[in-house]
Amino acid sequence: MSELADHRATEARESFSVLERQKSVAETHGIPVAVLLELTHRCPLQCPYCSNPIELDRGSSELTTDEWKKVLTELAEIGVLQVHFSGGEPTARKDLVELVRHANDAGLYTNLITSAVLLPRDRLAALADAGLCHVQISFQGNEPIVADRVAGLKDSHRRKIEVAKWTRELDLPLTVNAVMHRQNLHQLADIIQMAVDLDADRLEVANVQYYGWALKNRAALMPTLQQIEETSRLVEEARERLKGTLTIDYVVPDYYALRPKKCMGGWGRQFFNISPAGKVLPCHAAESITGLEFESVRSNHSIAWIWQNSDAFNRYRGTAWMKEPCRSCEFREIDLGGCRCQAFALTGDAGNTDPACTLSPLHEAVFKQAELEAASEENRFLYRNFAGGTPEGGDHGA
Ligand code: SF4
Ligand code: FES
Numbered sequence: 001m002s003e004l005a006d007h008r009a010t011e012a013r014e015s016f017s018v019l020e021r022q023k024s025v026a027e028t029h030g031i032p033v034a035v036l037l038e039l040t041h042r043c044p045l046q047c048p049y050c051s052n053p054i055e056l057d058r059g060s061s062e063l064t065t066d067e068w069k070k071v072l073t074e075l076a077e078i079g080v081l082q083v084h085f086s087g088g089e090p091t092a093r094k095d096l097v098e099l100v101r102h103a104n105d106a107g108l109y110t111n112l113i114t115s116a117v118l119l120p121r122d123r124l125a126a127l128a129d130a131g132l133c134h135v136q137i138s139f140q141g142n143e144p145i146v147a148d149r150v151a152g153l154k155d156s157h158r159r160k161i162e163v164a165k166w167t168r169e170l171d172l173p174l175t176v177n178a179v180m181h182r183q184n185l186h187q188l189a190d191i192i193q194m195a196v197d198l199d200a201d202r203l204e205v206a207n208v209q210y211y212g213w214a215l216k217n218r219a220a221l222m223p224t225l226q227q228i229e230e231t232s233r234l235v236e237e238a239r240e241r242l243k244g245t246l247t248i249d250y251v252v253p254d255y256y257a258l259r260p261k262k263c264m265g266g267w268g269r270q271f272f273n274i275s276p277a278g279k280v281l282p283c284h285a286a287e288s289i290t291g292l293e294f295e296s297v298r299s300n301h302s303i304a305w306i307w308q309n310s311d312a313f314n315r316y317r318g319t320a321w322m323k324e325p326c327r328s329c330e331f332r333e334i335d336l337g338g339c340r341c342q343a344f345a346l347t348g349d350a351g352n353t354d355p356a357c358t359l360s361p362l363h364e365a366v367f368k369q370a371e372l373e374a375a376s377e378e379n380r381f382l383y384r385n386f387a388g389g390t391p392e393g394g395d396h397g398a
Contacts, residue, residue: 029268029308029317034082035075036113036273036284039068039096043089045115046152046383046390047140049179049214049221052088053287056386057276063297065095069102071274071297076106078304084136086113088276097126104131111136113177116163117156124163128170135167136175136204142190150184152383152390164198175202180231181221182374188231192238196246203246205235207253211345212288216389219378222370228256254356255370259331260338263354267316267340272307280306282313285341289350316340321351325359 041056063071075083083103090096091114103110111134112127124135137160141147147157167174176195180188188205195203208214208221223231235250242248251261264271264283273281279294280303281287286294292315295306307313315321319332326337337343338354346355346366355362380392 029313031079031304031307032270032272033080034084034271035080036084036086036271037068037071037090038086038088038273038275038284039090039093039099040276041088042092042386043087043115044092044117044153045089045156046385047150047179048152048217048381048383049181049208050384051209051212051214051284052384053285054212055287056088058386061277062093063276063278065098067278067297068095068099071278071303072099072103072106072108074297074303076103076108078302080108082109082111084111084113086273089115089118091116091118091123097123097130100127100132101130104133109133114138114163115151115156116160117153119163121166124166125170128172132172134173134175136177137164137167138177138179139191139194140179141184142187142194146184146187150381152381152385161198164200168199174198174200175204176200177204177206179206179208180223181208182223182227183221183379185223185227185231188234189238192234192242192246192248196242200246203248205231205248205250207251209254209285209339209342211285211339211341213384213389215345216382219373219376220381222255222373223253224374225256225371227374228253254339254342254354255367257356258358260335260342260354260356262335263339263342266336268307268313269317269336272313280310282316283341286312288341289344292350316350323351323353325357325361326353329359 040062041052042059100110110132112132113136116137140150144157148154178191210218235248239248268282273284275281278297281294292312294312295301295310322337326332338356340350343352343354344350353360355366383390
């Protein structure tokens with residue numbers, strides 16, 4: 001074993017003994033059950049609400065196959081049970097089958113989160129053979145004309161449907177992830193039926209989160225209050241009708257909620273992800289918060305140490321960092337002050353109360369802005385890509 005590997009192994013063991021020392025007075029944080037691995041930021045789609053950071057990692061900075069394999073082994077050793085291969089578009093990595101096989105051999109449950117547009121049937125079959133356990137496919141709508149426009153890619157919807165069918169033919173469980181906003185919410189009833197027809201186990205009705213790239217397109221995406229009320233009604237009705245057939249995940253979007261959601265289950269509590277270049281992040285959008293330094297799996301620290309000790313994870317853990325009104329609020333242990341990324345995006349300080357909360361002094365202004373934007377006539381997208389964004393009507397491929 002090299003000196004560095006030896007150091008990391010010792011550190012991981014020590015971090016773990018800290019994590020597991022039940023009677024320790026130090027605050028300890030058990031390693032999460034599941035971890036999101038962003039294999040790459042490369043992606044053929046150009047969704048206007050992309051949650052990847054504004055500054056994308058270039059292909060040349062991505063972890064190598066061997067580095068990802070080391071990460072997978074380390075995750076299994078420290079007790080992680082599930083890994084979600086994500087991106088960008090994870091199938092853009094040529095070594096995906098090899099990585100899935102390695103994860104499977106290490107005893108990890110594997111989920112592939114994909115746009116499905118780069119996935120021929122034989123590659124999906126190879127992934128299944130390598131031990132892939134689950135597939136999640138994102139959909140931009142229910143019909144090609146809407147879905148392809150949102151994705152900024154011709155023929156994408158047809159390809160997704162095809163891959164979803166192959167997924168079930170190969171006996172892999174399927175989740176349909178539908179990202180919803182003002183310009184596709186009218187299709188929700190059909191999307192629910194599409195998930196049933198595709199024999200999906202689960203449908204995630206995911207409202208756009210407005211930080212990062214989505215903030216640039218907020219006026220074109222913000223739903224109306226009327227749409228949100230109709231969505232909640234539709235979801236309730238479908239949940240009842242499809243009990244035992246399809247599980248539907250749905251939360252009211254932030255700008256129309258009274259209290260914020262406990263984002264990520266709390267910062268540094270239940271989740272971390274690893275960026276294409278190897279940064280260990282408390283959430284997928286954490287890099288949008290300027291002023292935080294994130295440790296890398298390429299550093300001489302183990303992942304367990306980074307989770308337990310690094311400044312980025314400890315900065316907003318628990319409740320001690322809170323200012324008013326969160327600090328003395330009876331809900332502080334319930335929602336942990338909401339979303340740090342949204343607080344930063346809307347107030348410039350990630351330590352402020354998430355303005356989605358009605359108790360935030362900024363809530364009313366934010367809600368009014370949402371109402372104004374929802375009523376606006378702005379429907380054109382600014383597409384997401386490595387070129388720095390392409391306005392709709394330009395050469396975006398859809
Ligand atoms: Fe949650 Fe803070 Fe709002 Fe209280 S003030 S409900 S802790 S976000
Ligand atoms: Fe980062 Fe909510 S998305 S904390």
